[in-house]
Amino acid sequence: xxxxxxxxxxxxxxxxxxxxxxxxxxxxxxxxxxxxxxxxxxxxxxxxxxxxxxxxxxxxxxxxxxxxxxxxxxxxxxxxxxxxxxxxxxxxxxxxxxxxxxxxxxxxxxxxxxxxxxxxxxxxxxxxxxxxxxxxxxxxxxxxxxxxxxxxxxxxxxxxxxxxxxxxxxxxxxxxxxxxxxxxxxxxxxxxxxxxxxxxxxxxxxxxxxxxxxxxxxxxxxxxxxxxxxxxxxxxxxxxxxxxxxxxxxxxxxxxxxxxxxxxxxxxxxxxxxxxxxxxxxxxxxxxxxxxxxxxxxxxxxxxxxxxxxxxxxxxxxxxxxxxxxxxxxxxxxxxxxxxx
Amino acid sequence: xxxxxxxxxxxxxxxxxxxxxxxxxxxxxxxxxxxxxxxxxxxxxxxxxxxxxxxxxxxxxxxxxxxxxxxxxxxxxxxxxxxxxxxxxxxxxxxxxxxxxxxxxxxxxxxxxxxxxxxxxxxxxxxxxxxxxxxxxxxxxxxxxxxxxxxxxxxxxxxxxxxxxxxxxxxxxxxxxxxxxxxxxxxxxxxxxxxxxxxxxxxxxxxxxxxxxxxxxxxxxxxxxxxxxxxxxxxxxxxxxxxxxxxxxxxxxxxxxxxxxxxxxxxxxxxxxxxxxxxxxxxxxxxxxxxxxxxxxxxxxxxxxxxxxxxxxxxxxxxxxxxxxxxxxxxxxxxxxxxxx
DNA sequence: TGTTAGCACTCATACGTAACGAGTGCTAAA
DNA sequence: TTTAGCACTCGTTACGTATGAGTGCTAACA
Numbered sequence: 053x054x055x056x057x058x059x060x061x062x063x064x065x066x067x068x069x070x071x072x073x074x075x076x077x078x079x080x081x082x083x084x085x086x087x088x089x090x091x092x093x094x095x096x097x098x099x100x101x102x103x104x105x106x107x108x109x110x111x112x113x114x115x116x117x118x119x120x121x122x123x124x125x126x127x128x129x130x131x132x133x134x135x136x137x138x139x140x141x142x143x144x145x146x147x148x149x150x151x152x153x154x155x156x157x158x159x160x161x162x163x164x165x166x167x168x169x170x171x172x173x174x175x176x177x178x179x180x181x182x183x184x185x186x187x188x189x190x191x192x193x194x195x196x197x198x199x200x201x202x203x204x205x206x207x208x209x210x211x212x213x214x215x216x217x218x219x220x221x222x223x224x225x226x227x228x229x230x231x232x233x234x235x236x237x238x239x240x241x242x243x244x245x246x247x248x249x250x251x252x253x254x255x256x257x258x259x260x261x262x263x264x265x266x267x268x269x270x271x272x273x274x275x276x277x278x279x280x281x282x283x284x285x286x287x288x289x290x291x292x293x294x295x296x297x298x299x300x301x302x303x304x305x306x307x308x309x310x311x312x313x314x315x316x317x318x319x320x321x322x323x324x325x326x327x328x329x330x331x332x333x334x335x336x337x338x339x340x341x342x343x344x345x346x347x348x349x350x351x352x353x354x355x356x357x358x359x360x361x362x363x364x365x366x367x368x369x370x371x372x373x374x375x376x377x378x379x380x381x382x383x384x385x386x387x388x389x390x391x392x393x
Numbered sequence: 394x395x396x397x398x399x400x401x402x403x404x405x406x407x408x409x410x411x412x413x414x415x416x417x418x419x420x421x422x423x424x425x426x427x428x429x430x431x432x433x434x435x436x437x438x439x440x441x442x443x444x445x446x447x448x449x450x451x452x453x454x455x456x457x458x459x460x461x462x463x464x465x466x467x468x469x470x471x472x473x474x475x476x477x478x479x480x481x482x483x484x485x486x487x488x489x490x491x492x493x494x495x496x497x498x499x500x501x502x503x504x505x506x507x508x509x510x511x512x513x514x515x516x517x518x519x520x521x522x523x524x525x526x527x528x529x530x531x532x533x534x535x536x537x538x539x540x541x542x543x544x545x546x547x548x549x550x551x552x553x554x555x556x557x558x559x560x561x562x563x564x565x566x567x568x569x570x571x572x573x574x575x576x577x578x579x580x581x582x583x584x585x586x587x588x589x590x591x592x593x594x595x596x597x598x599x600x601x602x603x604x605x606x607x608x609x610x611x612x613x614x615x616x617x618x619x620x621x622x623x624x625x626x627x628x629x630x631x632x633x634x635x636x637x638x639x640x641x642x643x644x645x646x647x648x649x650x651x652x653x654x655x656x657x658x659x660x661x662x663x664x665x666x667x668x669x670x671x672x673x674x675x676x677x678x679x680x681x682x683x684x685x686x687x688x689x690x691x692x693x694x695x696x697x698x699x700x701x702x703x704x705x706x707x708x709x710x711x712x713x714x715x716x717x718x719x720x721x722x723x724x725x726x727x728x729x730x731x732x733x734x
Numbered sequence: 735t736g737t738t739a740g741c742a743c744t745c746a747t748a749c750g751t752a753a754c755g756a757g758t759g760c761t762a763a764a
Numbered sequence: 765t766t767t768a769g770c771a772c773t774c775g776t777t778a779c780g781t782a783t784g785a786g787t788g789c790t791a792a793c794a
Contacts, residue, residue, distance in 0.1 A: 077757050090767050095758065113757050113774045192529040192545045200549050204533045208541050210553035288651060291644040299640055303632040306647070310629060418786050431738050436787070454745045454786050738793075748783080758773075764766080 075115030167286030201274030416456035508627030542615030
């Protein structure tokens with residue numbers, strides 16, 4: 053375990069490096085107000101910290117830079133909760149105050165604001181809607197072979213899907229089916245829908261035995277959940293960081309962010325609550341010099357989506373964590389109140 | 394006007410520069426098979442071409458580079474139609490063959506393929522749906538004050554919008570309204586909808602005089618067209634270009650591309666048919682070293698959307714133009730056949 | 735008169751050297 | 765245990781020179 057003084061110095065180094073982006077030397081630290089030791093003492097401690105793996109030296113005559121292990125210790129033990137400024141709080145509150153039900157929009161704005169506030173890249177995973185309850189289902193035939201299935205949830209979210217119609221199914225059959233569904237399944241959470249179809253509807257449907265299979269197929273397709281939506285904002289912010297003035301590094305990162313499935317990978321961490329992945333801890337080479345902080349937001353206690361920030365390893369962890377926590381809490385409250393209506 | 398030989402040489406220079414990205418010297422040109430003159434002769438012509446404004450010299454002892462005027466002449470007079478390779482044709486045909494009606498998806502794939510084929514950034518503006526005909530309209534009340542309005546077109550496209558309900562309007566009134574709309578307005582093109590509402594529906598609606606205004610308000614909101622969707626793919630491709638190895642240049646461009654409204658600006662050129670905007674001809678500073686080629690695709694003869702390519706001024710104009718033309722034609726055919734069904 | 739060979743000149747780039755200075759590690763004194 | 769002092773390291777910067785691609789001009793040539 054690190055001594056108090058070692059922790060103090062490590063904290064000072066990380067802190068300094070986060071703001072200066074330059075390797076920090078012993079003299080710089082010794083001049084800080086919260087440090088009462090000469091540069092020589094600091095040098096000794098730095099040497100020890102390097103041996104222990106918390107610091108690294110780009111080259112002999114340079115200052116020290118935190119290693120991944122150093123950042124990890126900083127994040128786990130040294131970070132103090134940051135106060136958000138009035139302006140920041142204002143922006144966030146404004147977001148929650150907006151009376152937009154359309155959750156897609158809320159999520160989009162969230163990503164926007166998150167990126168603005170932190171000056172890093174924001175990644176937001178839209179809320180899964182399995183918890184939402186069915187308000188209305190509609191199947192609109194377009195011609196003999198195709199139809200559009202539309203599902204409206206009680207929160208006003210609309211999913212639509214183009215489906216192929218099996219042969220021999222006419223508009224009247226579809227109408228009967230839809231009426232049945234609306235009568236029986238309103239207010240059922242989406243995740244229960246398929247199951248309830250089998251429980252409650254299949255009996256009635258089986259009367260026209262020959263079309264039973266086809267009907268089930270239609271429903272099966274109609275109720276398949278939409279692919280997940282990821283929102284990315286401020287991807288170019290990384291270019292403001294001095295350590296990313298290199299096109300090749302930036303290219304790798306931005307190419308990664310262009311791919312939806314990779315984005316999902318990045319932000320789709322299991323479990324709820326705040327997670328920090330620092331530098332080398334990331335699997336993907338392109339972002340081994342980046343850190344990702346994510347947290348989940350929830351609806352009625354269950355996590356339904358994620359918000360995350362991607363920035364350089366040299367990230368303002370304290371601030372980002374505060375913003376994310378505050379935001380996720382607000383989003384959850386907002387969603388939940390909307391859900392309970 | 395340029396002499397034949399001047400045109401030959403200008404063509405050779407542009408051609409060479411497009412592929413090498415280096416200022417081209419007189420010797421390089423004189424060695425080309427299609428040129429039968431010594432480097433000295435070429436030098437004289439080059440000097441003249443520079444004086445005329447078609448070429449530029451980065452510095453005294455460097456070769457020449459085409460100016461915006463030079464590219465313009467090249468594009469307007471010298472370009473020969475390029476043949477697409479089997480592989481390229483294959484990819485494009487595959488796109489058209491896919492039986493996806495959901496036009497959003499088609500447009501998304503289009504952008505993807507365009508960027509893949511050209512190695513530049515693709516911007517695609519989704520088809521306006523004003524020409525699409527109403528298949529079904531539905532208003533689903535969520536609670537006392539809010540409802541979702543859903544419009545389905547005959548091509549299977551679904552637009553939805555959250556609307557506030559005026560006081561005193563109950564589910565039964567809404568149902569009456571919706572039934573009326575579906576009975577009277579099916580198969581009416583969306584752009585005529587509002588007008589037809591006033592012509593054909595207002596009479597019947599006026600019976601319940603007190604709610605007339607409110608009803609109109611609801612319809613007004615429901616029928617407001619969705620904001621336009623722009624798809625961007627391969628934004629990072631610009632980083633592969635040697636002249637964009639500079640983070641600051643790239644940053645300006647990518648920041649521009651991050652803004653939806655700016656994208657619309659870039660691609661939303663008036664009129665139909667192929668347009669090329671070269672380097673300095675662009676308004677925005679960030680892309681004064683880029684060229685944009687766009688063309689429109691149409692539905693039943695009317696232009697409804699745009700496809701475009703953004704690349705360095707030093708772009709493979711011939712190839713990009715061929716790909717865009719071929720693609721726009723195919724898209725138009727696809728949409729139109731779908732429209733006529 | 736148009737074309738070409740020859741040559742002096744220009745200028746960005748690469749390279750090697752030297753000076754600089756930020757920062758270290760070590761030693762010895764407080 | 766802490767700190768002042770000092771030699772040493774090594775990346776960065778500055779500068780002068782060599783290099784070479786490419787030009788413009790002149791004079792000879794077809």
